[in-house]
Amino acid sequence: MAFEVSYNLENEQQFWDELDDITSTRCQEHEIIDNALRSYLNVTTNYKSEYLQTDYSVAKCTFRLIEGELFNTHKEYVRRQIIYCLLQEDDNPTLHVVAAFLLYDGRNNGTDITFEMMQKEGVFPRLVELIRSPTVQEDTRLHQMLLELMYESSRIQRLSWEDLMTVDDTFILYLLDIIEGVSDDAEDPYHYPVIRVLLVLNEQYLVASTTYHASGSGSVTNRVIKALSTHGMTYKTFGCNLILLLNRESETSLQLLILKVLYLLFGNTSTAEYFYTNDLHVLVDVILRNLIDLPSDSASTNALRHTYLRVLHPILAHSQISKPPHYKREDILRLLHLLVTSGHHFAPVDETTVRLVKRCTSVQWLQITPTTASNAADSNGEALAQLPESSSSVGKGQKEFARRTLGMSVDDGSESSTSVLAIAEHTEKPGVQTPSRGNQ
Template sequence: MAFEVSYNLENEQQFWDELDDICSTRCHAHEDELIDNALRSYLNVTTSYKADYLQTDYSIAKCVFRLIEGPLFEAHKEYVRRQMIYCLLQEDDNPTLHMVAAFLLYDSRNSGDDATFEMMHDESCFPRLVELIKSSSVQEDIRLHQMLLELMYESSRIQRLSGEDLGAVDDAFILHLLAVIEGVSDDSDDPYHYPVIRLVLNEQYLVVSTVQHASGHSGVTNRVIKALSTHGNTYKTFGCNLILLLNRESETSLQLLILKALYLMFLNPATAEYFYTNDLHVLIDVILRNLYDLPSDSPAANALRHTYLRVLHPILANSQISKPPHYKRDAIMRAFHSLMSSGTHFAPVDDTTRRLVKRCTDVPWMQPSSADTNGNGQKELARRTLGMTVQGGGESTTSVLEVAAHTEKPGVQTPSRGKQSMR
């Protein structure tokens, strides 16, 4: 989109007035040239004065919503979106890319549907986003880099990625994201942490190869697990933040993404001991707390509880917690006993919970022994918990597929006993 208009605005009020005039341009249908001229003017004035008046995320958003809520966009939504997408595909100027990416992100959030992301998918924007995020010039502009990361995350979690899209996520891209996480500040509230980690957790390239492999079909390599297998000691911050996010996250879809990543990591011998021992202890505490916190009468809570239990098994079996001194064995056993006693006369404990608890308690160091020094009470607790008669219990291909299958729509909050008691 070439620029043809120059501006000489003397103050911020003139900037916003000019922007309002541009966004209020009224064009008839099929007057594409007039629409193009208005969009050129919009990008020209915003990029020319970006350093003066658009120095914060709030001001960028305010600027974008001037266009989204103006008559120009209201009358020609599809055409404007397509032109902005073409601009994303063709432009290399950072200020222009920032405004275009901000428009596409905020428009998608504001529209209430997937029209923008569907159009981006049709125009094969995913490989372009990968290319831009890896670009050294973009990486030097932190705000633009973060905006593109958020746009890539939001668009790819809505639309199914093609084989070409998945192929764009190579080893170098995953290592770049892990390096970004390692290099940002130690402040866990740094807004840079969240979009990068969520992008690493993108379900389609995190899980798809695992599901295909478990199903007996060849598929793309699981780049995330591969990167951590070979460079895990270099990128420890990702693991720390993963546990931190699981502890804080209340959105079910994101909890499931984190749990799927953890499951694959603890299932893989090369990454089973990736986490620092202290962080592993925190993870155990988080899982126990969430198992207690999930209500017993909610289908959504049951699905999430089952996923926690599926993840807990490879942690108990494969991580360094399987070696003495075993962390919180008694507390884990009490949690299992609580789960097995949580049913009612009208709603007994479901068979899946029984099977998954049995799988966890079959881990050798969870078995009661004559060397137990915790007294007859703990032995009786172990006996009652372990005395279930359940078919199966071993790790299998089915388990991989079960973990991968759990999904939830974005925005749905995780059910909680605490939240229910406050109603």
């Protein structure tokens, strides 16, 4: 969009008054709408350094447009014009304003229509291009805004094959480099956006792999897992932050994204011991706490519990936990026993939970001794030792499926193709909070 109008505003109040005048424009012809949008971009970009110096002020400016007459009368047209602007402009201030509009409008409308339109117009490759652009990288706030836009627009819909092909190994390593380079402060504004982009890309690879395998179309290399497989020692901070996020995250959809990365890491021979041992102990503690804290009163909490159990099995089987001294062996057994025992904290146990608990207890170092079984027995005298063992080996077909899913080899003991599909397919709408037994 070429700017055709110049402004000479003397103070901040005049700036906001001018935005109100522009965004309240009533018009029907596309040419007049375009002129109003040019005026909006002209004012916001010319005075960005003076009056839009904070994220709050940018959001305030954006919602002037979202809540104004101009947008609400012509939503589809305005959205499309803003998307075209993102696709064509290279000016950082302009990119910041249009990215902010798409992000806040996408979050605000509750229908995903903005992100779906972005997908149809081919915005994802443009976001990859901008995020890796040196000019954009110099503007930290813009860079962060684009990362957030990529995350939000990618987690509610599948990316196309062409979209995934725009992400190469260099891009993934660049994102991991950012995480290594930022401060150790977990509240650093760069931590969340970058990590969440890697999480959602892993999700896209996992879903694409299962889809292409089911259709016989070949395999997709998960570049996130590949990068950690080949450069894991260099990028330990990413793993530490995954545990921090899982420890404090209350949004179900984000917990699931984290668990899916963990599932693939611990199921892969080259990344099964990616985490430092001390961090691994913290992760086990978090999983045990979250499992016991989940109420059994809905399908969604049961599905989340199943995902935690699917992740717990490869941790027990393949990580450093499998080697002496075994961390919290009795606590793990006690919890697994409680999960399949009615009459305590849980409602009648579903078959999937029972099956997944059996898989965990089949891990060799958890095999029950008389002493442990006695300690794990409940007040009715039932013991976890009574659970039948289940085979943890994987047939050739299942191993091949897992290899295709990860884009690399997977050791014996990995879960079946059914479990891989269950991990890939289980999702939750953004914003849904995980219920806690402590809050009931």
